[in-house]
Amino acid sequence: MNNEPLRPDPDRLLEQTAAPHRGKLKVFFGACAGVGKTWAMLAEAQRLRAQGLDIVVGVVETHGRKDTAAMLEGLAVLPPKRQAYRGRHISEFDLDAALARRPALILMDELAHSNAPGSRHPKRWQDIEELLEAGIDVFTTVNVQHLESLNDVVSGVTGIQVRETVPDPFFDAADDVVLVDLPPDDLRQRLKEGKVYIAGQAERAIEHFFRKGNLIALRELALRRTADRVDEQMRAWRGHPGEEKVWHTRDAILLCIGHNTGSEKLVRAAARLASRLGSVWHAVYVETPALHRLPEKNVGQFSAPYVWRRSWARRRLHFLIQRKKKQ
Known part of the structure; x- marks a missing residue:
């Protein structure tokens, strides 16, 4: 019998050493457009940039909002990739350039976005998954109506079928979710002041999707979804050694x-x-x-x-x- 101690496989050790740690995902989550998700994401990015963190803007949609555009000052912006689609050229996120640049943190607005045909991935959340696998931290934004499990509920409330959705497991796997909340009356006032959509679009939005009843319902969904996540974190924490355990019998x-x-x-x-x-x-x-x-x-x-x-x-x-x- 060979009593020599087992030695680790050098190739396996090299592979483990070379493999990057998975990046961390932070989601800025809100009830609907205009609550301030992108602004909050940029404010946090500026705070980290001041501390010396290497940050790149992959995609940020300002939608013509001056206060949001001002928050981009000083941040490195990754040039978009131009793709031909139906006889015209459109701008899309350049995933390969982001992987080559390899910043510590990249900002990816609008998580539920569908990429143009011909892109490596059909959905932006899949681009983000590849960035995370490469060890790059990601900040992103999403509204509650884009979560797959709430698609029917939102459609019933607003009368609008949301086509672009994000799988709940991807959202649930985020390392951190920041709820960006704004009362319905304040949001409607922002619309009237032209701080969400340009003139004309804002008036139509107030009369349709941004009716006060819709905003109250969407806000409740966002608050409840965030509370469910916190509750799940508490249950997981109670399972740690040394923590007080309170076990409940649950039905399946x-x-x-x-x-x-x-x-x-x-x-x-x-x-x-x-x-x-x-x-x-x-x-x-x-x-x-x-x-x-x-x-x-x-x-x-x-x-x-x-x-x-x-x-x-x-x-x-x-x-x-x-x-x-x-x-």
């Missing part, structure tokens, strides 16, 4: 869905309920022969893979029920 949620148009809404509703109760949840998809009698163009949107892509249940089961052939 089982969602049973099939090939109908309501499945996607049920998935989101189950996720919201589980988050609110602090419970785990499981999804069961039952596929019957009726699915295969649908027109071919509709089968994809009711299939298990389509539903699973929108589900982040702890466990997902797929049952296939086949009709027994007659002898």
